Amino acid sequence: MALKVKICGVKSISHVKACINGKANMIGLMFYNKSPRYLNLELAKKISNFAKKKIKKVGVFANADINKLKKITESVQLDYLQFHGNESVIFLKKVKKMFKIKIIRAIKISNKSDLNKISIFNKVSDYILLDTKIVKKKNLNYKKKSRKLNWDLINKIKNKKKLILSGGLSVDNLELATKKSNIKFVDASSGLETLTGKKNIKKINKFLELAGRL
Numbered sequence: 259m260a261l262k263v264k265i266c267g268v269k270s271i272s273h274v275k276a277c278i279n280g281k282a283n284m285i286g287l288m289f290y291n292k293s294p295r296y297l298n299l300e301l302a303k304k305i306s307n308f309a310k311k312k313i314k315k316v317g318v319f320a321n322a323d324i325n326k327l328k329k330i331t332e333s334v335q336l337d338y339l340q341f342h343g344n345e346s347v348i349f350l351k352k353v354k355k356m357f358k359i360k361i362i363r364a365i366k367i368s369n370k371s372d373l374n375k376i377s378i379f380n381k382v383s384d385y386i387l388l389d390t391k392i393v394k395k396k397n398l399n400y401k402k403k404s405r406k407l408n409w410d411l412i413n414k415i416k417n418k419k420k421l422i423l424s425g426g427l428s429v430d431n432l433e434l435a436t437k438k439s440n441i442k443f444v445d446a447s448s449g450l451e452t453l454t455g456k457k458n459i460k461k462i463n464k465f466l467e468l469a470g471r472l
Contacts, residue, residue, distance in 0.1 A: 261469040266447040267295030274309050276459050280466025284314040289330055294455025299333055306334045316340050331357055338362050350382045360384040367407055387422040387445055409438035429464045436472055
């Protein structure tokens, strides 16, 4: 069975075309303005209009207020909201109720004790994305590429149904990462770039081609 794939940080129609042609399941549109993958609202709307009904659109946020979420969600017609900041369960419940939208909660996994966070957010989240970066400070360095997760540690999680594996995935480590972690839904971003924040179409194509075989 082919892996499910989300390509995060797309910034052009050509990126979206590659994702659709390669049978990706989701694209991630970055609305955290400190990120090199940040999209302004006008470009996001153009990408969303092109992607409509062809692929699921995920808005990626960190510590955004309700008004900003409302404006972007309605303008861009998002299918999911993904949170990478200090958002609480109470906040996520409020967002889900207000916007009637699905939630992806990113959780930073550095050690075994971090795995306990999954149960905290499990009920309110439609998916939980396991990552190596969470925004807690305004000066987070997004120029550094994401580190790889400890895949052996992730494999210890019993119920993986809602989990998305992230953190430095590329065509070079995808097969090993999914075998070791035993997670069948992956998120790729920095591993598909030539320069930080600049996706490479050939890398997207190769990644999706491999994911289709795994």
